[in-house]
Amino acid sequence: MDYVSSEAGVAGPRGTDMPLPHGARGVKVVIVGGFGVGKTTMVGAVSEIPPLTTEETMTQAGVGIDHNPGAEGKKTTTVAMDFGRISINQELILYLFGTPGQERFWFLWNGIFEGALGAVVLVDTRRIEVCFEVVTRLEDRRVPFIVAVNAFPEAPQYPIPDLRTALALSESVPIVTCDAxxxxxxxxxxxxxxxxxxxxxxxxxPV
Incomplete structure (x- = not known):
């Protein structure tokens, strides 16, 4: 995929006057993605309560185990989950659960995804490949999701169709841009x- 500077992206809706799923009030949403793509940052930025995090300092024990090209400056890592909350409007509250990115912690996903209505897959265009397995796991679990491209300042920008092809996504899956x-x-x-x-x-x- 060649580098292309592009403004192509689907902006998220800004209004709150939207139809809600039947009986929706408290909704569980999972923030997923590869190691170091910004999941903890996103939960912390958007949460209206002090977020619960399980960040631990990375040590030499992770060398050769946690694959983090492009995120060499990262000093901490999520070892269980992040948790936050945001009220979309008076009728809808989202409970946000951020997953750890390293494959060795994926066994935690079973509990985190239980009862989740949907997911946001955060993508770093410098390391798109770290999200391949994440997308596959969501599709296998039949969890609806959108893709949010985290706008790292130094990251290349690609047209949405190219990202869709790289991630092997159907046309129905929304791709949006996001600053975590x-x-x-x-x-x-x-x-x-x-x-x-x-x-x-x-x-x-039914109609």
Whole structure:
């Protein structure tokens, strides 16, 4: 995939006047992605409560085990999960669970994904390959998800169709851009997920 500077991206919705899944109030959403793509940052940026994190300092024990090209400056890592909460409107509260990125912690996913309505897959375009297995696992679990491209300042930008091809995504899966450090940007990505879930729900309802 050649480097292309592009503004192509699907902006998340900014309004809150959207239809909600039937009976939706407290909704569990999982933030997933490879190691060092910004999951903990996203939960912390958007949460309206002090986020619960399980970050630990990385040590020499992880050398050769945790594959982190492009994230060499990362000094801490999530070893269980991150947790935060955001109220979308008076009727809808999202409970956010961030997963650890390293494959050796993936056994925790079973508990984290239990009861989840959907997921946001964070992608770093410098290391797209670290999300391949994540996307496959979500598809195997039949968990609806959107892809949020985390806008790292030094990361290359690619057209949305190229990203869709690289991740082998169907045309129905939304791809949005996101700055995991910015609350409004993260909120827009989460709203995009909610709109997508509502679309899926409407498509399943009998006419």
């Amino acid at each position: 450090r910015d609350r409004a940007s993260c909120r827009d990505a989460l709203l995009s997920l909610m709109v997508y879930l509502c679309t899926l729900t409407a498509a399943q309802e």
